[in-house]
Each structure stands twice: as C-alpha cells, then as structure tokens.
Amino acid sequence: MPSASSKQASQTSSTEGTDAMRQSLAVIEKKIRNLEKRKGKLDGYKNMVQAGEELNKDQRDAIAKFDEVVSNLEFAKDLFKQFQVILQDGLKQQKKVAKREQLHRQEHEQKRLKSVLELQDMLEQLGSENVRKDFTEGSHGAITLTQEELKYIDEFYKLVLPSRETEEGEEKDSFSEKQNSASEHLISFLDAKPKDVCGTTYKGLKDIFDRVMACGYLENIPSHSENGETEAEPEEEVEETKETEEYVVVESDEVPPADAPEITSSLPPAELPPSTTEEPTLLTQVTALSCLSPSYQPTNPKEMSMKC
Structure with a gap:
C-alpha cells in the first residue's frame, strides 16, 4: 500500500506537470499571434506588388519567406491543438486521482470513527x-x-x-x-x-x-443471572401426542355373581319400552290418499263413505 508521502509526491508532480503544460501552451499561443501578424504584413506586401508598387530590398526579402512563415504558422497551430488535448487528458486524470484520494480519505476517517465508537463501547461494557x-x-x-x-x-x-463534575483534588477545568x-x-x-x-x-x-x-x-455478550452465573437458554419441551387412549386392565381370578352390578349394567334391558308411534291403519292410509289425489276412487263401501 503506498504511503502518504508517496501519494503527496505523485500529486505534486502531477500538478507541476499540468502547470508546465499550461506555460508551454501560453508560449505557443504567443508564437502563433506573432506569426499571424507577420503573415498579415507579408500579405500586404503581396498586395502592393499586385498593385504595381515597387518594394525595397527588405520588403522583397520578407516576401521571399512567405511560404516559410505560413508553414511555421500551421505547425504552431497544430502543435497548440495537440498540447490542448494532452492538457485536457491530464486534467481528467488529475480529477480521477483526486476523487480516488478523497474516497480513500473518507474510508480512512470512517474507520477511525468506528474505532472510537468501539472503544467507547468497550469501556462502557x-x-x-x-x-x-x-x-x-x-x-x-x-x-x-x-x-x-x-x-x-x-x-x-x-x-x-x-x-x-469535578472530583476532589482535581483542577477545575x-x-x-x-x-x-x-x-x-x-x-x-x-x-x-x-x-x-x-x-x-x-x-x-x-x-x-x-x-x-x-x-x-x-x-455476543452472554446473559448473566442475578448471582452472576450465566443463564442457560431454556430447552423447548416437545409434547408427545398419543393417538390411542390408555386403558387400565385389571386382572382377577374370581368370577363375579350374575346379579353383580358390573354384570347387570352390561346386559340389555329385560323389557323394551312401548312404542310411542302408532302403526297407521288402512282407513288412515285411504283417507290420506283421497285428500292428496281427488281422482282416487275407493272400491270399498266403507271407503266411499269417508270424506276428507
């Protein structure tokens, strides 16, 4: 893991490189302006020649270098564009490095704050x-x-x-x-x-x-009872359900008498109780049918005399 000194050195060198690039761009930009002025001056001499005016020796020597000036101007402009691209890339990279270092600082500070909270908890516990x-x-x-x-x-x-609060013997701060x-x-x-x-x-x-x-x-601090002993977690009681009921079987060699309660209670009653419902007679059935169906005609004279 790189130390803080190495990070600071790399950041300083990156900043110095960016400043040097800006200074170079400023020099090239100044050179472009001078070449553009010189080219403009030579354009004026060429216009004078086209107008039929005579030029002195210095002006003629200057016109002779017109192509050289134009070439140098184009080269300077192209170099300026390339330096601008390099500078922009450097600035982007510098921003990425700064953002990454900021995140690292935040993580470092967060880790230190967490350690402080853990220390306070340890002291309290x-x-x-x-x-x-x-x-x-x-x-x-x-x-x-x-x-x-x-x-x-x-x-x-x-x-x-x-x-x-201030304790005894402690300075009052x-x-x-x-x-x-x-x-x-x-x-x-x-x-x-x-x-x-x-x-x-x-x-x-x-x-x-x-x-x-x-x-x-x-x-995972264990829970303690009042006497300082660690409390064990209560075990869950599993209730077993029995599908069949338990019966108590009593074994005996003696045969009970016929009139014993356990014998008489298990026997059916001697006489059945009288039935409360009367069996329907033939006359009752015919009367019911004639009331339900008017087309029914009884054949028995006794049935003819019955009316609903």
Whole structure:
C-alpha cells in the first residue's frame, strides 16, 4: 500500500506537470499571434506588388519567406491543438486521482470513527461486574486481562469520557477543555503513539483494544443471572401426542355373581319400552290418499263413505 508521502509526491508532480503544460501552451499561443501578424504584413506586401508598387530590398526579402512563415504558422497551430488535448487528458486524470484520494480519505476517517465508537463501547461494557469477571477469568469467549491492564483501561476511561463534575483534588477545568484533551488522547490512541499515558503507552492501550475486539466477546455478550452465573437458554419441551387412549386392565381370578352390578349394567334391558308411534291403519292410509289425489276412487263401501 503506498504511503502518504508517496501519494503527496505523485500529486505534486502531477500538478507541476499540468502547470508546465499550461506555460508551454501560453508560449505557443504567443508564437502563433506573432506569426499571424507577420503573415498579415507579408500579405500586404503581396498586395502592393499586385498593385504595381515597387518594394525595397527588405520588403522583397520578407516576401521571399512567405511560404516559410505560413508553414511555421500551421505547425504552431497544430502543435497548440495537440498540447490542448494532452492538457485536457491530464486534467481528467488529475480529477480521477483526486476523487480516488478523497474516497480513500473518507474510508480512512470512517474507520477511525468506528474505532472510537468501539472503544467507547468497550469501556462502557468493562464497567459491568459480570463482563469484567469474564475478562478476568478468561471465560465465555473472553480473553484474559490482568488487573494491571484493567487498571490502565479504567484510567483511560476517565481521560476520553470526561465528566462535567469535578472530583476532589482535581483542577477545575471547563468541560470544553476536558473534551479538547479527550480528543487529543483519542487521536494519539488511534495513531498508537509510543507516548506514556495511564502507566502505559497509547500503543499498549491500542494493543489491548485490538485483542479485546478480536476475541469477539463484545459481539455476543452472554446473559448473566442475578448471582452472576450465566443463564442457560431454556430447552423447548416437545409434547408427545398419543393417538390411542390408555386403558387400565385389571386382572382377577374370581368370577363375579350374575346379579353383580358390573354384570347387570352390561346386559340389555329385560323389557323394551312401548312404542310411542302408532302403526297407521288402512282407513288412515285411504283417507290420506283421497285428500292428496281427488281422482282416487275407493272400491270399498266403507271407503266411499269417508270424506276428507
């Protein structure tokens, strides 16, 4: 990956090349103007000759170089066009490089801001007793941190997350000054400077931060119960459905008597209950048919006397 110094050198050389191209175009443009003036002057001499006027020696020598002047003018114009194309291409390339460098700077700044947010989250999480215990014991996926390293983190927490309140023995500074100091500490931390702070160095704190983030513990912090033990996820109870009902079979060698309740209850009743519906008689059926069909004529005299 190219360093910042090499990028700056390439950008400087590109800018210098563009400026040199602009200066060359300015020189050529001036030369074109001089040649056009000279050609115009020679055109005037030619018109004088055509009008029958006599020219002196210098004017005749100048007319003799007319073709040379025209050739030089055309060459200068063509060279100017080519230089313009080269300059435009250089400017386009320069814009692409500038845009690419801007995107790179944005990605770099975004990465640094993300690191600041991750640092703040780590400092906040290490304030929890359960999380602190996991890092002390190196359990539940956390790395092992010594008491000395935790002390460094606690001291650095006070520097980068200042409070508005002033503790005893602390100089009374404005909160704005505390924030300015915190921002300087964060920049030194992100740059991993080998400068002393909190009993260690910014580089040492950055190494601890990288180790904590690499273990992945903060991405999936386990839930703890009130007594500090990790709660296990409840297992889902699978209910088994039984398609058939269970029956209790009682085995006995004794034969119950005939009048026992379990025998009599299983037998059908001795007498059937009387039927509530009467069987229709012949007279009832004939009467019903004569009422439904007027064309029906009974043959029995008793049926003749029946009327609906």
